[in-house]
Amino acid sequence: MKKFKDYKLETALELNRQDTLASYREKFIVSDEKVIYLDGNSLGRLPRATINHLDRVIQHEWGSRLIRSWNEGWYERSNRIGAKIAALIGAHPDEVILSDSTSVNLYKLAHAAIRHAAPRKKVVSDVFNFPSDLYVLQGIIEQLGNTHHLDLIPSRDNVVIHLEEVRKVIDKETALVSLSHVSFKSAFLYDMQKITRIAHNKGALILWDLSHSAGVVPIHLNQSDVDLAVGCTYKYLNGGPGAPAFLYVRKELQQKLFSPIWGWFGDQKPFDFRLQYQPAKSLKRFMAGTPPILSLTALEPSLDIIHDAGLSKIREKSIRQTEYMIFLIKELLEPQGFTLGTPLSHKVRGSHVSLRHPEAFRICQALIHPDGSEFIIIPDFREPDHIRLGLSPLYTSYSDIFYAIRILKDIVKEKKFEKFDSARQQVT
C-alpha cells in the first residue's frame, strides 16, 4: 500500500504532472475549478465536443432536414453508436444496441432469458445489485405468477462477495444469474469470466449489468462467454442525463430470445405497417419504440474520447487513483472515525471509493455547502452511511483527490457537519 511518497499536496501535484491522461480533462467542460466533482460515476461531465455535436443534431438534422434525417442517419444510430460501445466491452458490433433505459433493457432481457430457461424456476442475484435490477426481477417473477423465486447471494462484510457464496446459490434449478459487474455501493468488482463459468456449469444464463464498469473497467463479453448484458451510458460513458442505455445479446442467442415488449422498432419491417408482429432477425428485436435521438446522439463524442484515450490506460489511472485515495483515507480519515466500504485489492474494485461514517449524510451536506473552504466537493450520499467518491480518470486529477480527503478530514475534525440537518430532503 505504501506506493506514494507522502500526504502532502506537492505529491498530488507531482502525480498530476506524471499523469499521461491529464490533458483529457480539457476535453470536458469544467466551468468552475472550485468544484471538485467526484460523482462522474453517477453523471459524467459534459464533453466539449458534445456541445457542437448536439447543436448540429438540433439545428441541422432536426431543424433543417426534419423527417429526412431518419433516412440520413437516425434510423441506424442506435446500431452505429452501439457498435462503438461494443468495442469497449469486448463484443461484436452487431451484439450491442442503444435502446430505452437500463431498467427497461434489463426487463426485456431478463424476461426473455427466464422464459427461455423454462422449466428452471430460480433467479439469482446478490445483495449488492442495484435495487432497480432487483425490482425488475421481482416484477417479472410476480407477473409469472410467483412460480419462480429470487435468491440473493449474501455478503459477509458488505464489501465483497465471496466465490463460495456464489457457488452455494447457483444450482441446477437456476434459470438466470443477474449481477452488477461493479457494485454501486462498495465498488466490488466481480471476476466476470469465473462467475459466468460457474453459471454455465449449472446450465444457467447470465446477465451482467455493466453500469458501473463500462468505460472505466476493460470488459471482455465475448471472451468471457457472456450471454446478456445491459448498461447505463451517463456514468463513465458521459452520455448526459438519462441518456439511453445499451443492451448486449450474444450473437447465437439473438434469434432464440424474444422481447416481451413487441414494439415497432423491434419488428422485421416496421415501415410495412403490417398488422401482425414479426420479430426482427437481429438484435433489433430488443428495441421497442422510437429512440430519443437527442439523448442518443449526445453520447457519441464521449465514446470517441474514450477510444482515443484507450481503456487500458484509463483503467491503469483509475487503479492508481483509487489506490491514492485509499492511501490518504488510511492516514487521514480512519483516525476520524471513517471506515473504508470498498475492497482494498484493486483486482476486485471498480473506480469509486465508498467511505462509511455514522454522520455520512451531514458530512455530505458540508462537502456540498462549504463554509470558508476553497472547494465545493460533490460526492454521492448513499443510505444509510455511505459517502461515494467516484474517480473518472479522464477528468479527475490527483489534486482533486487530495483536496477532497483533506476537506473531509477538516469537516469531521472540526465538526463542521453539525450545523446541517440530518433529515433527508429527498425529492421523491
Place this chain on the structure above:
Amino acid sequence: MKKFKDYKLETALELNRQDTLASYREKFIVSDEKVIYLDGNSLGRLPRATINHLDRVIQHEWGSRLIRSWNEGWYERSNRIGAKIAALIGAHPDEVILSDSTSVNLYKLAHAAIRHAAPRKKVVSDVFNFPSDLYVLQGIIEQLGNTHHLDLIPSRDNVVIHLEEVRKVIDKETALVSLSHVSFKSAFLYDMQKITRIAHNKGALILWDLSHSAGVVPIHLNQSDVDLAVGCTYKYLNGGPGAPAFLYVRKELQQKLFSPIWGWFGDQKPFDFRLQYQPAKSLKRFMAGTPPILSLTALEPSLDIIHDAGLSKIREKSIRQTEYMIFLIKELLEPQGFTLGTPLSHKVRGSHVSLRHPEAFRICQALIHPDGSEFIIIPDFREPDHIRLGLSPLYTSYSDIFYAIRILKDIVKEKKFEKFDSARQQVT
C-alpha cells in the same frame, strides 16, 4: 364543401392574410422556404425557443450544475412537463407523466389493465390502430399464455369505422379496448366520449393512443371518463425526434393498477435503495428507469407555444386547412386518378389528409426530389398506396397547401414520377 372562392394562388394568399395564427410560423425554424413540410404529423418542426432552452440544459444544467440538477429540477421534470400536457388533453396535472416511448407506455398500461380486468379474456382494437400498438397487445397476449385474444374492429371502406361495428365487437368478455384517437393512415377521428361509454357499459377499460391528436385536436379525458391514455410528443407537440412519450392514468385507477416493469423511478422511495420494490402511491409507479432529460426538456417550449395559441384556435385552423386541401383535391387531383383516403366530414377527421394513388410511392419520390419545380414537398408515404399530408396549423400556411396540390397534379399529369424506381429503399 364549396366554402372557398376558387382554385387560384390568390385565394390561398388571401387565406394566409386572414389567418389569425399565421404569425406563429415565425416561432419555428423554417430554414428553407423552398421546402414545404407536410410531415409535422410525423416529426414536428423545431421551435426557435427550443434552441436556447436546450443550450441551457446542456451547458448550464448538465455542464455546470452536473448531478446537482437532479435536485434542481430534473427529478420533477417528468411531472412538470406532464402537467402541461395534461392541460392540453383535459386531465388533472397529477394524471399525466412523461416516460419512455409510446410503445413502452402502452405496454405498461395495457398489461396492467388486462391483469386488472381478469377473468375477462378479450382485448379489442381496430384495423386502423398503429401497428406498434397492435404488436404490443399481441405480445402481452402471447406472454399471458394465449389465454386471451385480440379482436379487431373492421372498417368497411378503409376510411372510417362505423359505430355499429364497434358495438358488435365490444362485449362483456372484453377486458380492454385500445384504440388510436386519430388513425395514422386515414386520419379517422373517433368520438372519444361515445366509444368510452360503449366500453364502460360492457365493463371494459379503455386506453386511447393520442399520438395523432394531442396538440391539434381538443381532448377531454376527464370529461369523457377515460381510464388510460398514451401519446407521442414528437408529432404535433414538436418535442423533437424520439422525445419521451406521455401516459395518463385516471386518478382513481392509479393505485389499483401495477406496471409490469418495476423500475426504480416507479418505486416509492428510490433513493432509499431498499432491496424490495414498493410501487409509488402516485402515477410515478408507471415510470421505470431514468428519463432522457435532454429529449424531455426539448419538449417544453413547444407546449408553451401551443398553450399560447390555444387549442380551439388550432383546431379551427386545422379544420379549415384540411377542408381547403380537400377542396383542391376534389377539383385538381381526383381527375388525375387520386382518391381521398380521409373522411369528408371534419367531425371525424384529424389534421392530416390521406391521398391514395397506385403510384403513390413514386409520386412521393418526385415530391421529395423535384425537377425544375420551385418547391420540395415533404409528405409521408404509407404502404401500399397512401400519400399522407400533415397539416400542423402553427406553421402550415394555405399557400403550402396550394403549392403541394398543384405540384402533385403536375407530377401525375406530366408523368414526372415515372423516372423514379418503385423499389422501396427502406432502411429497416
